[in-house]
Amino acid sequence: MSRTTLIIRNDIKRRLKAPMATILFLIIPLAMTGVIGMIFDPGPDNRTQLPPIQLLVVDNDKDLAAKFLLGALDQQELRELFQVTLTDAAAGEALIRKGKASAMLVIPEHFSDDLADQKPTALEVVKNPGEEFLPGVAEEFAGTMAVGFSGLAQVFAEELKVIRSVRNLSLESVTIADMTPFLEMARAKIIALKTYLSPMLLSVASTTTKKPGQENRPSGFNIFSYIFPGMLIMFLLFIIEPSLREIQNELADGKTRRMMFSPLTGRELVTARIFSGWLLGVLVSLLAMAAGTLLFRIDWGNLLLQLALVAAACFCCAALFAMLNAFFRNKNQAGAFASPIILVFSAFGGSMLPLEQLPAGMRWIGGFTVNNWFITGCRKIMDGHAPVASLAVLAAAGLFFAAIAMVALPRRLDA
DSSP: OOHHHHHHHHHHHHHHHSOHHHHHHHHHHHHHHHHHHHHHOOOTTSOOOOOOEEEEEEESOOSHHHHHHHHHHTSHHHHHHEEEEEOOHHHHHHHHHTTSOSEEEEEOTTHHHHHHTTOOEEEEEEEOTTOSSHHHHHHHHHHHHHHHHHHHHHHTHHHHHHHHHHTTSOGGGOOHHHHHHHHHHHHHHHHTGGGGOOSOSEEEEEEEOOOTTOOOOOSOOOHHHHHHHHHHHHHHHHHHHHHHHHHHHHHHTTHHHHHHTSSOOHHHHHHHHHHHHHHHHHHHHHHHHHHHHHHHOOOOOOHHHHHHHHHHHHHHHHHHHHHHHTTOOSHHHHHHHHHHHHHHHHHHHTSSSOGGGSOGGGGGGGGGOHHHHHHHHHHHHHTTOOOHHHHHHHHHHHHHHHHHHHHHHHHHHHO
């Protein structure tokens, strides 16, 4: 057995003898994911308390059917759900790009006339790509309205034509006797309403604004799959960091000096410590992902790609802390700086708050965190794509950190 393998085996044994810290850091992200997920997805017995959805409406019709639709949005129940702002298409798209609205509902030209003439037409929902589920609520609402208006247009086709023909006439020229046949016809149609609802004349055309080169996400959304990768990578940092801080502890108690009397070299010791941290991180990640699948029904996508991403992320984390320990003077300094570094990475990398919710001027910081690249890579895989950029960045960063550690740490160990 090689000296490096022996050190790795002893590190794993030591962790297994006192596993409570690792187990705790495994349980906490699962618990936090469950709590946050249940807040936004409480189940059938509780109502989800969503923030008001900023909905822009572009009325290109300005006729009777459009007025009915705007009137529906002005009902008390819908006013609690949507904050509606009338705008035009260009201004609305600009507001969505700035993150000022979740979705934009576009009422097409000749909307009322097309319904009256039994011509197919479509409401358009433009969704903000920076948000996950609020635009989906707006899309579902538009779909419901489409069903209702399509059914009404087919059932009351004759009445709509009459309304369109008399709407410009004066009240004196229209008598009750003239309207009675149409009122009686409407009553009969209401009684037999279901027989008039097919086929649909009105549908919803849904689009999502995107930057050049950005791809739309597939339908279907699991709130837990959105939260858990950020929680996982944050606590992976807390799990891997003590494995590399052990270098400081061994320097302080003289164990490193005793080990260096053997044929063991400084680079072998550093390699063993990095590999131990990497292996521990991979094992914990696999357990956590299995638990996420069982508890939250998370679909991780291509498992081989996820394994590659986890391996790259854990290697990057281990190499990062190995490099940092080359510059920490003692174990107290390592303990004092490690936690703030992890918290900063988590805050700006998307673990604590979705990156798109950060101020635009601060989002660039996320590009320097392992959290951001891991979370982005997980979402890519879940969406059915290969996380090429995430794998490349994490692997390259890990090799860079490891190269510095392999040069700087042995000098401290040999000193």
